[in-house]
Amino acid sequence: MLNNLKGAFAVVVLIAACSGCANRAVEPTLYDQLGAHAGIEQIVEAFIGNLADDERMVKSFENTDIDAFRAHMIDQICELAAGPCVYQGRSMKESHRGLGIDAAMFNVLVADLMQAMESTGTPVAARNELLGKLAPMYRDVVTRH
Amino acid sequence: MKSWLSLALVFVAVGGFVSDAAAGSRILGTGGVSPIEGGSGGGLLSWSTITGYGSTAEAGTTAFATTVRVDDFDLQTLGAAVGYGNRLELSFARQKLHVEPLDLDLKQDVYGAKVRLVGDILYTPWPQVSFGVQHKRNHTFDVPRALGSEDRNGTDIYLSAAKLWFDGFAGRNLFTNVTLRRTRAAETGLLGFGGPKSGYDLVFESSVALFLNDRWVLGYEYRQKPEVLDAVSEHDWQDLFVAWIPNKHLSVVGAWVELDSIADLPGQNGGYLSLQAAF
Numbered sequence: 001m002l003n004n005l006k007g008a009f010a011v012v013v014l015i016a017a018c019s020g021c022a023n024r025a026v027e028p029t030l031y032d033q034l035g036a037h038a039g040i041e042q043i044v045e046a047f048i049g050n051l052a053d054d055e056r057m058v059k060s061f062e063n064t065d066i067d068a069f070r071a072h073m074i075d076q077i078c079e080l081a082a083g084p085c086v087y088q089g090r091s092m093k094e095s096h097r098g099l100g101i102d103a104a105m106f107n108v109l110v111a112d113l114m115q116a117m118e119s120t121g122t123p124v125a126a127r128n129e130l131l132g133k134l135a136p137m138y139r140d141v142v143t144r145h
Numbered sequence: 146m147k148s149w150l151s152l153a154l155v156f157v158a159v160g161g162f163v164s165d166a167a168a169g170s171r172i173l174g175t176g177g178v179s180p181i182e183g184g185s186g187g188g189l190l191s192w193s194t195i196t197g198y199g200s201t202a203e204a205g206t207t208a209f210a211t212t213v214r215v216d217d218f219d220l221q222t223l224g225a226a227v228g229y230g231n232r233l234e235l236s237f238a239r240q241k242l243h244v245e246p247l248d249l250d251l252k253q254d255v256y257g258a259k260v261r262l263v264g265d266i267l268y269t270p271w272p273q274v275s276f277g278v279q280h281k282r283n284h285t286f287d288v289p290r291a292l293g294s295e296d297r298n299g300t301d302i303y304l305s306a307a308k309l310w311f312d313g314f315a316g317r318n319l320f321t322n323v324t325l326r327r328t329r330a331a332e333t334g335l336l337g338f339g340g341p342k343s344g345y346d347l348v349f350e351s352s353v354a355l356f357l358n359d360r361w362v363l364g365y366e367y368r369q370k371p372e373v374l375d376a377v378s379e380h381d382w383q384d385l386f387v388a389w390i391p392n393k394h395l396s397v398v399g400a401w402v403e404l405d406s407i408a409d410l411p412g413q414n415g416g417y418l419s420l421q422a423a424f
Contacts, residue, residue, distance in 0.1 A: 002365075002383045002384070002385060002401070002403045003383075003403075006367065006383070056170075102200070102201035102202070103170075103200045103201045103231065103265070104169070104170040104200035104201040104202065104203055105170075105201075106268075107170040107171050107172060107200050108170050110172060110267075111170070111172060111173075114172070114359070118359075123316075124316060124317065124358055125312060125315075125316025125317070126316075128311050128312040128316060128317065128318050129311065129312040129316070131311050131312075132310075132311025132312050135267055135268045135311060136268075136270065138265065138267075138268035138269065139268070139269070144201065145201060
């Protein structure tokens with residue numbers, strides 16, 4: 001039975017490897033799937049709520065201007081999702097320099113964001129696509145391994 | 146079988162009632178599950194993932210029980226592993242293979258160590274690459290010896306690369322792992338190590354798994370096997386699995402396995418069930 005799967009397996013791997021080359025012009029943009037600006041605002045609000053409830057994170061944000069943080073994060077996600085925004089904050093590398101963020105803290109942030117997207121009813125595909133766009137920030141944010 | 150079931154119940158009871166906060170920081174599912182040789186991996190294959198959910202300066206411990214039931218064989222495996230800092234993994238597994246036509250048991254222990262060399266399955270553009278060692282000690286060497294096996298103990302080494310592709314297939318996250326293993330183990334070592342056919346073989350193992358959502362995973366695995374013994378032929382293995390990871394303390398894997406012919410007994414297909422508890 002599974003011998004037929006060997007071929008299917010190769011096809012899946014090929015399609016996955018080529019997912020970037022597919023023409024997505026007909027699909028709604030990630031910005032639309034996230035619920036446009038209002039949807040992104042909701043996600044960021046839920047994310048900040050999760051951070052505030054998370055004893056592992058709340059200390060790291062003691063000196064953070066939450067209003068500025070919120071505005072920057074909305075702009076950033078909006079821009080990454082091909083929405084009509086321009087992120088004007090500092091680079092991720094610059095804004096996290098010297099904070100000593102380790103992989104454990106980064107994972108907690110990701111989990112809080114995943115939970116925020118789940119709680120706001122963001123579709124699974126949009127959640128995954130956004131996570132994929134945010135994942136490269138790891139290299140700029142995490143300085144302790 | 147009875148002791149296995151009671152252990153399973155303990156796992157479910159403990160795993161189901163402990164909160165996620167007690168586990169490490171890594172994202173749900175990134176510790177893999179417990180393969181038959183212990184440590185972190187899929188059902189039949191070892192992966193480059195580190196067991197448990199420990200991230201920087203955190204430790205994670207896992208314990209598992211697995212049963213594989215095919216036409217003429219019944220494999221029971223129990224084991225435990227510890228991961229530290231998403232960097233190092235130490236593992237132990239005890240296997241007992243019951244050969245029904247002969248009514249005998251073949252047993253071996255597997256001591257494993259794995260180190261993550263580079264990368265992170267989620268966050269780096271390159272894959273997470275790990276190097277692993279599995280030292281296996283066969284405790285029922287009379288049967289392998291009779292089949293022409295040279296040694297009762299053997300050591301596999303492997304290099305493994307894994308990556309999660311966000312939004313990789315149909316909007317879902319796709320996990321892929323490839324492993325290159327240097328081995329002279331016949332039927333993973335249950336039939337001994339080394340023999341007339343070859344010295345060490347380099348074999349290829351690969352898994353692909355689709356996260357239907359954060360907690361349900363559907364996967365397929367293929368494991369190439371070495372040609373070691375003359376007396377009996379050895380064949381590649383494959384399986385199709387479903388994993389349910391309700392929280393960071395419990396995972397359940399069910400699979401359909403096709404082990405082809407083992408010790409010249411053909412058509413060894415059947416079911417696989419594995420439970421893992423993690424802390």
